Amino acid sequence: MAFDINLLGIIACPVCKGKLSYNKQNNTLACHADKLAFPINDSIPVLLEEQATPLEANSQE
Secondary structure, three states, X not given: OOOOHHHHHOOOOOOOOOOOEEEOOOOEEXXXXXXXXXXXXXXXXXXXXXXXXXXXXXXXX
C-alpha cells in the first residue's frame, strides 16, 4: 500500500505546524521551513521530531 497524498491536506510538521511535501523517491515527508525529513513506514508517516533527519541527508539533488 502506498502513502495517500490526500493526507497532506490534514497533517502538518510537528515542529513548526507548517506544510509538508511528499518525496516519493525517498518515501519521506519534508518540512522545508525546518529542513527536516520525516520517514514513512508501511504507508504511515512517522511525525516524531526524534525520527526526523536533516533534509540535506535525504536530498539527491
